[in-house]
Amino acid sequence: MSVIALVPIHTVPATQLEHLARGIREILHCETALLPRLEAAAAYEAARNQYNSTTLLAHLLPLRPPHSAKILGITELDLFIPILTYVFGEAQLSGAAAVVSSFRLRNELYGLPADPTRLRQRLLKEANHELGHTFGLIHCRNVNCVMHPSTYAEDIDLKAERFCEECWKEAFESVH
Amino acid sequence: METRDIGILIVDDERVVRASLYNWFKEDGYRVETAENAAEALKKLQATGYDIILLDIKMPGMDGLELQRRIREFDKNAIVIIITAYASVDTAVQALKEGAFDYVTKPIDPDDLTHLVRNAIHQRTLAAENVQLKRKIEELSQLEEIVGESPPMKKVLELVKTVAATDATVMILGESGTGKELIARAIHANSNRRYFPLVPVNCGAMAEGLLESDLFGHEKGAFTGAQYRRKGKLEMANGGTLFLDEVGNISMKTQMDLLRVIETKQFTRLGGEQVIKVDFRIVCATNKNLEQSVKEGAFREDLYYRLNVFTIPLPPLRERRADIPLLANHFVHKYALQMSKDIKSISTDAMELLKGFDWPGNVRELENAIERAMVVGSPPCIKAEDLPRQVNGQSQIPGGDTLADVEKAHIKKILERTGWNITRSAEILKIDRVTLYNKIEKFGLRT
Ligand SMILES: [Zn+2]
Numbered sequence: 001m002s003v004i005a006l007v008p009i010h011t012v013p014a015t016q017l018e019h020l021a022r023g024i025r026e027i028l029h030c031e032t033a034l035l036p037r038l039e040a041a042a043a044y045e046a047a048r049n050q051y052n053s054t055t056l057l058a059h060l061l062p063l064r065p066p067h068s069a070k071i072l073g074i075t076e077l078d079l080f081i082p083i084l085t086y087v088f089g090e091a092q093l094s095g096a097a098a099v100v101s102s103f104r105l106r107n108e109l110y111g112l113p114a115d116p117t118r119l120r121q122r123l124l125k126e127a128n129h130e131l132g133h134t135f136g137l138i139h140c141r142n143v144n145c146v147m148h149p150s151t152y153a154e155d156i157d158l159k160a161e162r163f164c165e166e167c168w169k170e171a172f173e174s175v176h
Numbered sequence: 177m178e179t180r181d182i183g184i185l186i187v188d189d190e191r192v193v194r195a196s197l198y199n200w201f202k203e204d205g206y207r208v209e210t211a212e213n214a215a216e217a218l219k220k221l222q223a224t225g226y227d228i229i230l231l232d233i234k235m236p237g238m239d240g241l242e243l244q245r246r247i248r249e250f251d252k253n254a255i256v257i258i259i260t261a262y263a264s265v266d267t268a269v270q271a272l273k274e275g276a277f278d279y280v281t282k283p284i285d286p287d288d289l290t291h292l293v294r295n296a297i298h299q300r301t302l303a304a305e306n307v308q309l310k311r312k313i314e315e316l317s318q319l320e321e322i323v324g325e326s327p328p329m330k331k332v333l334e335l336v337k338t339v340a341a342t343d344a345t346v347m348i349l350g351e352s353g354t355g356k357e358l359i360a361r362a363i364h365a366n367s368n369r370r371y372f373p374l375v376p377v378n379c380g381a382m383a384e385g386l387l388e389s390d391l392f393g394h395e396k397g398a399f400t401g402a403q404y405r406r407k408g409k410l411e412m413a414n415g416g417t418l419f420l421d422e423v424g425n426i427s428m429k430t431q432m433d434l435l436r437v438i439e440t441k442q443f444t445r446l447g448g449e450q451v452i453k454v455d456f457r458i459v460c461a462t463n464k465n466l467e468q469s470v471k472e473g474a475f476r477e478d479l480y481y482r483l484n485v486f487t488i489p490l491p492p493l494r495e496r497r498a499d500i501p502l503l504a505n506h507f508v509h510k511y512a513l514q515m516s517k518d519i520k521s522i523s524t525d526a527m528e529l530l531k532g533f534d535w536p537g538n539v540r541e542l543e544n545a546i547e548r549a550m551v552v553g554s555p556p557c558i559k560a561e562d563l564p565r566q567v568n569g570q571s572q573i574p575g576g577d578t579l580a581d582v583e584k585a586h587i588k589k590i591l592e593r594t595g596w597n598i599t600r601s602a603e604i605l606k607i608d609r610v611t612l613y614n615k616i617e618k619f620g621l622r623t
């Protein structure tokens with residue numbers, strides 16, 4: 001059975017990490033291992049007051065324990081890739097590392113009352129989505145599938161936490 | 177088209193930009209390649225074709241404008257999207273004049289990029305002229321099967337063919353159930369906008385505030401219950417056709433807002449400030465006499481003239497009875513497949529009844545009648561007794577053989593047959609409308 005290593009970046013509430021780990025284990029049918037915290041200063045870009053997610057992926061990769069299949073960084077910081085204004089997360093397609101941020105998944109950012117349950121669900125979906133990319137999956141047309149792309153935070157609420165049958169078969173049938 | 181069939185070439189001298197965009201498009205499943213300068217781009221273009229080229233306008237060596245010209249020499253249909261910094265928007269405008277599809281400024285909003293590429297793909301598909309022609313023929317023949325062959329309908333199809341390829345606003349006039357949406361779809365399917373969406377809006381079915389936010393969209397917090405930003409139908413119809421059904425029911429306030437969008441081609445979401453530019457064609461439909469509404473002051477005259485550019489009147493089914501057998505058989509076939517029932521035809525008696533009925537609810541009512549008959553009937557064919565009571569004339573009011581009873585029953589039957597159209601019923605009964613009203617009152621008849 002494969003293991004996915006989880007790395008909190010900067011600060012992440014313990015309850016959020018636990019919930020995420022449980023969800024990943026349940027949906028990906030795998031084990032999770034919690035690694036020590038990673039600082040993010042190297043990825044900070046002062047001009048944008050955001051963190052470069054590609055730099056974070058580069059810092060995550062060497063931390064991956066030899067026995068684990070993938071490494072996932074989790075953060076509350078605002079992520080970007082150079083050409084885009086922001087990203088919810090980033091992954092190496094068919095690679096080993098992925099990162100997700102809860103920053104733009106929070107209701108508060110859109111002037112709405114905080115909703116911790118919804119936030120946890122969104123984070124789990126985006127984590128599974130980015131991990132899906134590391135398992136070689138591209139975006140899926142099935143609107144219920146977790147691999148369906150989401151442009152707005154509220155779009156994430158529309159899809160399930162799980163992979164559609166087709167995506168599941170393609171990425172995991174051979175692994176498990 | 178599957179995304180993997182679409183080739184995207186990214187030309188940018190900055191490695192991080194190339195890498196970011198490469199990954200972004202790879203996750204969408206596109207075939208993506210990158211080039212760091214014009215020379216490499218041209219080499220790759222020679223080796224294989226690309227549908228979309230994302231081009232940084234400012235690069236060392238050959239500049240983006242020059243490269244764009246060279247790209248067009250290879251493939252004049254290639255879609256070029258310019259990437260620019262805010263500082264060089266002027267150059268981007270020049271690029272647009274020379275045929276670039278659009279431009280984006282760095283850093284790009286993920287939402288904008290997604291839409292831009294989607295629109296570009298539509299545009300690219302549009303260029304595939306032969307595919308287009310094939311679809312055109314297919315869709316028109318499909319339409320003919322569904323709406324009929326009578327001279328009045330042939331006239332309608334002629335009008336559809338005439339107006340479809342123009343960008344003119346079309347107003348479809350017809351009673352309910354005559355298939356106005358079908359005609360709107362036919363216009364859209366045969367227009368140059370067919371690879372963009374046709375977005376139907378039922379203006380009659382929504383409360384004023386709802387219709388407004390349905391059309392214009394809203395920002396989060398625009399009103400109670402607006403928890404999230406939502407795009408409106410106007411935005412969704414960008415590039416395509418907006419079908420406004422029951423347009424006569426729009427409130428004065430929304431009429432004014434709509435007029436402004438039609439005139440300026442831009443609007444803002446409810447509770448928002450960002451000006452959104454839109455480009456769509458309007459096809460609208462109404463079963464009301466809008467001219468009358470204008471006279472009564474219930475419909476803006478200026479909006480009326482904006483909408484009433486080209487009119488397609490749809491005749492009611494009773495004015496094209498020749499189409500009834502064709503339509504009825506079409507629905508028999510449709511429901512036989514759907515219900516896996518071995519009913520293939522309609523008995524002569526039943527067909528005579530169908531042809532003689534007035535169909536106040538038009539094609540939709542005919543379809544409902546056939547659907548019902550398919551449920552209650554048994555193979556091999558639909559018989560008179562399978563038809564609804566108002567069609568097979570068994571709608572008798574029980575109790576009484578007096579002349580008054582018979583008169584009451586007969587009036588009720590005619591009223592049902594015409595869908596309580598008083599003028600039409602009076603014509604059939606050969607009495608004037610006042611007399612008919614008095615009789616309705618006297619017999620206590622109700623819809
Ligand atoms: Zn993705």
Ligand SMILES: [Zn+2]
Binds near residue numbers: 141145163
């Ligand atoms: Zn899927």
